[in-house]
Structure formats: structure tokens, C-alpha cells
Amino acid sequence: MVGTIDIMLPHYGDTALMQLAVRSVLAQTDPDWRLTVVDDGQEEGVPQWFAALGDDRVRYQRNERNLGITGNFRKCVELVEAEYFTMLGSDDLLLPNYVATLRAAITARPKAAMYQPGVQVIDENGAVCSSLVDEVKRRLYAPRTDGRRTLSGEDLAANLLAGNWLYFPSIAWRSDIVKEVNFREDLSVIQDLALVVELIRRGEELVVDPAVCFQYRRHSGSLSASEAGTGKRFAEARRFFLETAETMQAQGWPKAARAARRHLSMRLHALTMVPGALRKRQTSTVRTLLSYALGKNQHSTPTGP
Incomplete structure (x- = not known):
């Protein structure tokens, strides 16, 4: 049985968008989650906002010094306690069925290390949109599936190295293997693909579940x-x-x-x-x-x- 799912949120940037992301976690239909926010910024009022939430499933901490994106990712991995976790982007949103969808996928296919659910792309204003990048991902590289599908091995590695169709912040990860590998310290914008490829090289599996439960934000202000x-x-x-x-x-x-x-x-x-x-x-x-x-x-x- 799948226990509590850790939702790690490495934050730096727009406070209002981060608060929307947190509220999307609070709105989950499945209540068995724990949110840990690791703040790499210095915006005023943020610790007070979290204190006012009054939900013991939400934990907040601020870094004493700026760690940068990869350093903060690595710290989040170190703080994971549950068997499975996700690394939510501070400008992305969970749909209310996210935790329930991932729990069902993990229960059905418990041997995988990564679980990619269905994703909607939204713009700066939260409107569902599309882009050339996402259309290419969907039409040329993403596997065709009407239900859950397990992928692994050289074919998957070649597929992702040709065109990475995954949405990193939406993926649920098995904690033990990610803690063993963690993110490469020498990469700042392609560290997600590097982690995925290393897990595949080690023989781990990826489960694709087409159920849409995540909103990935595309905007010009991203790193x-x-x-x-x-x-x-x-x-x-x-x-x-x-x-x-x-x-x-x-x-x-x-x-x-x-x-x-x-x-x-x-x-x-x-x-x-x-x-x-x-x-x-x-x-x-x-x-x-x-x-x-x-x-x-x-x-x-x-x-x-």
C-alpha cells in the first residue's frame, strides 16, 4: 500500500505564483500528502504566510544562503522522507486529482522509479494553451497510449535523447533510487533529463499514465x-x-x-x-x-x- 506522498517545492521567484501552487496542493481530493517548501529567496512576508496556513502537512524552511536551482533540488531530495515524492515547480499547479492519480498508478505498477501523468500546458495567466515545443513533444516523441504503459531500456533512452517529452515537475519518483543518484551539481538547466537517463541506464522503469492531473506553466520568465x-x-x-x-x-x-x-x-x-x-x-x-x-x-x- 502506498503511504504518504512527499511533495517537494523548491522555491525562488514569483511569490504569488508559488502561493497558487501551494493552494493547488491544499485542494487535493486525496489528503495523504506532505508538502515541504524550501525557499531559496528572501521575499518579505513569505514565512508569515505559511505560518498562517495552519496545516501541519505543510512544512516551510528558508535557506540561509542562496543555493541556486540545482543546489536547492539536491537539498529537497535530501529532505524527502516518504517512499515516493514529486518535485513541484513553484509556478506550476496540481489539479485536484493529482495525488489520487499518482497513488493509483504506483499501486498498479509498483516496480517503476518514475511516473509521468497527463499534463496540460498553461500560460502566464493560467489559461490552457499550446506551443510549438509542446506540439512537437506530443506528436513526434511522446508514446501513443490509451492507458498506463511501462517503458524502459535502450528504446526509452534513445527516445528521450532524441526529444525529451517528459514534464519534469509533474513526475512522481521512487525516493530510494533518486537519493542514490541525485541531481548532477554541474548542470543547471538539463539536470532533469540527466537524472532520468541515468535511472534508465541503471535498468529503472518509467510508467506513463494519460490521466490529466497537472498544469505546467510556460512563460518567458522561466530560468x-x-x-x-x-x-x-x-x-x-x-x-x-x-x-x-x-x-x-x-x-x-x-x-x-x-x-x-x-x-x-x-x-x-x-x-x-x-x-x-x-x-x-x-x-x-x-x-x-x-x-x-x-x-x-x-x-x-x-x-x-
Whole structure:
């Protein structure tokens, strides 16, 4: 039987959006959850707001110093106590059926390490929307399924390295294996994919449940969007994919190694950023984006076809 599910919320940024995220947890139809908020900011009034909630399932703490996104993720993992947890984004929302949906998926497929439920995408104002990125995820990369489906092995690794269709903040994780691996300290915007690929490499399974229970917010103010705009995201991605290609080849997974070397969807994403950088006259960013999109300067030792 699945016990309490830990909901970890690493916070930095918009206080109003974070409060909406917390209220979406409080509105769950399944009450067996525990929310832990780890605040990496210094906004006034936030500790008092949490104290006024009066719900002993909600725990709040503020970091003495700023840890950064990956440091705060790692701290959240260390604080997990339950057998399963989720890492809620502070600008995302749970639909009321989220905990119940994940509990049912875990009960039905208890051997997996990751559970990806159905997701709606919303904009800055909370309206359900769509974007080119999400349409590509859905149409080209995400598996077709009418019910729960378990995925694993080289095929899954190759699929995700070609185009990452997961929504990281919506995933429920098995705590023991994530605590063993944790997030890589040297990554800041692609650390979620790195964790997933490492779990798959270790033989862990991913369960996909199409029941929609999560709202993922896309807006221009996100860390990944801002770092994509400067080209930093893609410099980090290039390093990760080339390293991963070598790891997959050593694993005996040539299909996954080829997908990592090509990382086509990420390169196409970089190409879509070029017009915006041109409009802003960001010459150096344009050069970085084009270099990444066209596959220039990608040095790695040939390890297979």
C-alpha cells in the first residue's frame, strides 16, 4: 500500500505564483500528502504566510544562503522522507486529482522509479494553451497510449535523447533510487533529463499514465527560457549530450548513443531562438545558437555508426 506522498517545492521567484501552487496542493481530493517548501529567496512576508496556513502537512524552511536551482533540488531530495515524492515547480499547479492519480498508478505498477501523468500546458495567466515545443513533444516523441504503459531500456533512452517529452515537475519518483543518484551539481538547466537517463541506464522503469492531473506553466520568465535566450542552455546541452553519447556506447546501447550525438530536437529548438536574438541584436548569442543548431564544434571520439 502506498503511504504518504512527499511533495517537494523548491522555491525562488514569483511569490504569488508559488502561493497558487501551494493552494493547488491544499485542494487535493486525496489528503495523504506532505508538502515541504524550501525557499531559496528572501521575499518579505513569505514565512508569515505559511505560518498562517495552519496545516501541519505543510512544512516551510528558508535557506540561509542562496543555493541556486540545482543546489536547492539536491537539498529537497535530501529532505524527502516518504517512499515516493514529486518535485513541484513553484509556478506550476496540481489539479485536484493529482495525488489520487499518482497513488493509483504506483499501486498498479509498483516496480517503476518514475511516473509521468497527463499534463496540460498553461500560460502566464493560467489559461490552457499550446506551443510549438509542446506540439512537437506530443506528436513526434511522446508514446501513443490509451492507458498506463511501462517503458524502459535502450528504446526509452534513445527516445528521450532524441526529444525529451517528459514534464519534469509533474513526475512522481521512487525516493530510494533518486537519493542514490541525485541531481548532477554541474548542470543547471538539463539536470532533469540527466537524472532520468541515468535511472534508465541503471535498468529503472518509467510508467506513463494519460490521466490529466497537472498544469505546467510556460512563460518567458522561466530560468530555462532566459538561459536559452543567452545560449547558455545550449552550451550545457552540447556538453551533456556528447558525454551521454559516450556513456550510452559504453553501455552497449548504440541506438541511444546515436540519438545523443544527434540531439536533433534540442538543436532545432536553438534554431527557433535565432530570430528573437536577431531582433534584439544579440550578435554573440546568434553565433552561439547557430553553432549549436548546425552541430559545429561538437568534438567527441567516434564510438560507433
